[in-house]
Amino acid sequence: MANQAISMYSLGLDQIETAIRIGGNKRTILVQGHMGTGKSSLLKALGKALPGHIMCYFDCTTKDLGDITIPQLQTIDDQGYVRYVTNEELGLHLGKPIILMVDEYGKANPAVKNAMLRLLLERKMGGYTLDDKSVVFATTNLGAEGVGDLLPPHARNRITIVTSRKPSNMEWIEWGVNNGVDHTLLGWCKDNPQLFHSFEDVKDPEQNPYIYHPKQQRTAFVTPRSLEAASDWLKGRDGIDDQTMTALLMGTIGERGAMDLMAFVKLSDQLPSLESIKKDPMNAKVPDSAAAVCMVVYRALSVIDRDWIDAWMDYMVRLDKEAQGMFANGVRNPKYAKQTVVMTNKKFTAWAMANNYMFAADKK
Numbered sequence: 001m002a003n004q005a006i007s008m009y010s011l012g013l014d015q016i017e018t019a020i021r022i023g024g025n026k027r028t029i030l031v032q033g034h035m036g037t038g039k040s041s042l043l044k045a046l047g048k049a050l051p052g053h054i055m056c057y058f059d060c061t062t063k064d065l066g067d068i069t070i071p072q073l074q075t076i077d078d079q080g081y082v083r084y085v086t087n088e089e090l091g092l093h094l095g096k097p098i099i100l101m102v103d104e105y106g107k108a109n110p111a112v113k114n115a116m117l118r119l120l121l122e123r124k125m126g127g128y129t130l131d132d133k134s135v136v137f138a139t140t141n142l143g144a145e146g147v148g149d150l151l152p153p154h155a156r157n158r159i160t161i162v163t164s165r166k167p168s169n170m171e172w173i174e175w176g177v178n179n180g181v182d183h184t185l186l187g188w189c190k191d192n193p194q195l196f197h198s199f200e201d202v203k204d205p206e207q208n209p210y211i212y213h214p215k216q217q218r219t220a221f222v223t224p225r226s227l228e229a230a231s232d233w234l235k236g237r238d239g240i241d242d243q244t245m246t247a248l249l250m251g252t253i254g255e256r257g258a259m260d261l262m263a264f265v266k267l268s269d270q271l272p273s274l275e276s277i278k279k280d281p282m283n284a285k286v287p288d289s290a291a292a293v294c295m296v297v298y299r300a301l302s303v304i305d306r307d308w309i310d311a312w313m314d315y316m317v318r319l320d321k322e323a324q325g326m327f328a329n330g331v332r333n334p335k336y337a338k339q340t341v342v343m344t345n346k347k348f349t350a351w352a353m354a355n356n357y358m359f360a361a362d363k364k
Contacts, residue, residue: 010165013038017045019162024135028120030105030151031139033164034198035212036223039139043101046135053135056091056100060108060116063087068115069126084126090119092128099135106140106151113155121158145199145214169193172224173298177330178337182231183299188264190294195222195257209256220254227253230261237265267292271299272315278308281315293323301330306341313347321355328352 010033011019020029020042031039047055069084091098102116120138123130130136138159143150167175169189176186189195195210202208205216212221220226233240233248240248242262249258270292272285277300287293296319300312316324328351331342342348 010163012167013042013164016162016164017042017049020135020137021046021049024137025133028159029137030159030161031137031164032106032142032161034166034223035141035145036225037164037166038224039164040101040103042137043099046099050099050135053097053099053133054091054094056089056098057103058087058089058100059103060112061104063112064109065111065115068112086125086128090125092125092130095131097131097133102136102138104140105138113151117155117158145212166196166198167224169196172196172227174333174335177298177301178335180302181228182234183295183302184265184268185227185231185234185261186298187291187295188261189227191291195227210254218254220251222253222257234265264291268295271296274303277315278311281311284315286318293319294326297323297327300327304338304342309342309345310347313345313351317351324355
């Protein structure tokens with residue numbers, strides 16, 4: 001029952017970002033979650049949401065007690081005293097609104113954890129006080145992952161702890177489309193939702209050979225972070241032989257993931273070139289397999305621009321209705337970076353009006 005309750009109230013990063021933005025100037029949220037799932041990206045997201053704030057990043061794993069403050073001798077009327085100067089990474093010296101991310105707090109040296117407590121609770125350290133608008137939050141891994149993230153009760157009582165969930169495959173694909181992730185990898189993720197499952201839902205590690213599991217030693221495994229790294233390798237595959245690419249992927253996402261992904265990569269041979277779609281959309285190759293069609297759609301969403309939307313629309317109507325709907329739903333997503341460019345195209349508008357029935361389920 002406890003695990004079910006935790007799972008039910010695990011939050012997406014968007015939800016956590018909103019909570020930090022609204023209440024982070026008064027209370028510190030500690031975000032605990034799976035490794036490699038984007039907890040650190042909250043700082044960048046908050047920076048965009050709060051443009052008047054200065055972003056500050058403090059990595060607890062690289063700090064000892066002497067890295068938090070150092071004594072500085074001061075004199076007033078021939079009377080000496082010691083003032084403690086804080087680490088610049090904490091941003092306390094700036095005197096302006098900041099967003100302070102205290103990363104890997106659960107892994108910090110115990111002395112560092114204690115030294116940070118007043119800052120996390122009162123927004124003070126030594127003689128410094130943060131600006132009233134400053135936002136503070138912290139991150140750590142799940143204790144169940146067994147990588148040393150532990151907090152004593154007196155520390156936990158000073159903060160608000162929330163658990164971030166792993167993204168679903170479709171949520172991560174949405175992010176990937178807007179962040180240049182390789183289209184072949186996106187297609188593989190669509191067909192393999194188990195890549196994003198939690199080890200907490202897998203009692204036997206053998207049931208999911210892709211992900212991290214504390215009960216089985218795996219030198220590499222699939223996380224959203226390692227998938228992005230795999231995408232970077234795949235983008236250079238034109239200059240890398242298959243053996244080398246497979247070895248690189250094994251060292252990035254694990255042996256099973258690498259072998260399965262490489263098998264999927266071979267489907268990319270079925271894809272029409274972008275140039276053929278742009279120049280001759282009515283005769284450009286249409287892939288035979290559904291997986292390859294998905295890759296074509298994800299590639300288009302990632303790289304399309306105003307100059308060849310007309311050509312793409314001519315080509316897209318040759319695909320099955322599911323693929324057409326996949327492209328349209330990707331465009332309609334509020335987070336899609338090229339939404340305005342596509343939705344103002346006359347051919348897309350005409351197609352959307354003619355196929356309005358495809359969106360009926362979204363409106364219910």
